Amino acid sequence: MPRLSLYRPEKGNDFKFLDRSINEQFQVGGTDIFVHKYLGPVNPAEGESTPGVPTNTNPIPELGIQDLIFLENRDRHYDQDIYQLRGIYTMQDIDFNLSQFGLFLQNDNIMITFHLRNTFDSLGRKLMAGDVFELPHLKDEYALDDSLVALKRYYVVTDVTRPATGYSQTWYPHLLRAKCQPLIDSQEFKEILDAPAGDGNKTLRDVMSTYNKSMEINKAILAQAELDSPQSGYDTSKLFTIPLTPEGFVDYINAGDEYITVDTSNPNIDASTVLDTPSKEVYVGYLTEDGIPPNGALYGFSASFPLGASEGQFHLRTDYFPNRLFRYDGRRWVKYEDNVRMSITNLGADETATTGLYPGKPIKKTQKSSFFNNTTTATISGSVVKEKQALSKVFKPKADN
Numbered sequence: 001m002p003r004l005s006l007y008r009p010e011k012g013n014d015f016k017f018l019d020r021s022i023n024e025q026f027q028v029g030g031t032d033i034f035v036h037k038y039l040g041p042v043n044p045a046e047g048e049s050t051p052g053v054p055t056n057t058n059p060i061p062e063l064g065i066q067d068l069i070f071l072e073n074r075d076r077h078y079d080q081d082i083y084q085l086r087g088i089y090t091m092q093d094i095d096f097n098l099s100q101f102g103l104f105l106q107n108d109n110i111m112i113t114f115h116l117r118n119t120f121d122s123l124g125r126k127l128m129a130g131d132v133f134e135l136p137h138l139k140d141e142y143a144l145d146d147s148l149v150a151l152k153r154y155y156v157v158t159d160v161t162r163p164a165t166g167y168s169q170t171w172y173p174h175l176l177r178a179k180c181q182p183l184i185d186s187q188e189f190k191e192i193l194d195a196p197a198g199d200g201n202k203t204l205r206d207v208m209s210t211y212n213k214s215m216e217i218n219k220a221i222l223a224q225a226e227l228d229s230p231q232s233g234y235d236t237s238k239l240f241t242i243p244l245t246p247e248g249f250v251d252y253i254n255a256g257d258e259y260i261t262v263d264t265s266n267p268n269i270d271a272s273t274v275l276d277t278p279s280k281e282v283y284v285g286y287l288t289e290d291g292i293p294p295n296g297a298l299y300g301f302s303a304s305f306p307l308g309a310s311e312g313q314f315h316l317r318t319d320y321f322p323n324r325l326f327r328y329d330g331r332r333w334v335k336y337e338d339n340v341r342m343s344i345t346n347l348g349a350d351e352t353a354t355t356g357l358y359p360g361k362p363i364k365k366t367q368k369s370s371f372f373n374n375t376t377t378a379t380i381s382g383s384v385v386k387e388k389q390a391l392s393k394v395f396k397p398k399a400d401n
Helices: 013-029 116-123 187-193 204-208 211-228 367-372
Strands: 031-041 076-088 095-097 104-106 110-115 132-134 154-161 175-182 250-253 259-262 299-302 314-317 324-328 333-338 377-380 383-386
Touching (some): 013 076, 013 110, 013 116, 031 116, 076 187, 116 175, 154 187, 187 204
Parallel strands (some): 299 314
Antiparallel strands (some): 031 132, 076 110, 110 175, 132 154, 154 175, 314 324, 324 333, 377 383
16 A cells, blocks of 8 residues: 655645645635736936946846845836736734834735735746735725825835745645835836826826925925024024123223223213224124124125224125124234024025025035035046946946047
8 A cells, every 4th residue: 555645746636736726715715916017127217316327137137136236226117017916915904103203104014925826827927026016905085185086005015935824735835925015105116106097197106195295394394494593503693792891891982982991880881872892702602603793783795805994893704605704903804703604404506596495595505515416527538527426337347448
């Protein structure tokens, strides 16, 4: 009598019978899932986020890597055909976790189980990270806005495994389990989100993405911040400064322009008294210098000092960066303070913004504007090159002839 064993070195009739029975369970109890098949990285068009990055020459495009430095596939190509599979997963409530800083979603990742052979027959390969699922049974037909189409629900595959429960008595696998997370509006899924939504000229990005609303909220926050704190540091222009002599007396001039030095107890100080300008900054702190004379004193500004200056006169030199305020002590111009208080919002690369949210306001020159947002070019050996380049282009080999 031959030995009884459900395991066989080959996948025999027992395996095929169990595999057909398991597949039937998915057809009876599963839900339709539309698959946007990932086809591999593509060379982005000029003007995109990473122009000029070549497509990896891997013989299997899906296994290619676009950026070998950061190991990312930022520009992905998806099949225009939609594949339909049957999957099973456990429905769960999606709640907001308010116990931490910010707003976090709980239970937003789902595990969807598929039949292994049916997946391969439909797609021509197994499921893999990068595939995008559309769950038609989660459509929301009752949107709160004026959209005329149902809001779709998309998930992107982040990992694919063979679950332990997918092995039958024959010791062979029958199932695949895909770990999925909600799709967000990012560069990787540009092809999917640029597809028409069925509502006039709107795309899926117009209907589903929160980018525009997030930008509106961000601009409103910046506008309120401009009103609450238009400049960095502390505003001391509203504080009055009493000028003192080196001996500690009040430094003033009477109505007859006769220079007198007295102590603060002198009863002759009356309404006709004119105080001299302070000889030094009194309120010293973090970013308190604004290039404006104290007590509202008059001052001029230019790229050079004026002739015939009088003692105590202020002048702002605009050829300094930042602008520097000087005071004439009767013999020479003495540095008083620098204008270090600048606009909080970085509006661009020019001296004054002409467009945007705050036209006509000064622009802060920082590392953000001069390095991170560097748009200047340089001429090297007769070739014009951009000073700011992506690492993927810097390390790209080029012919030197």
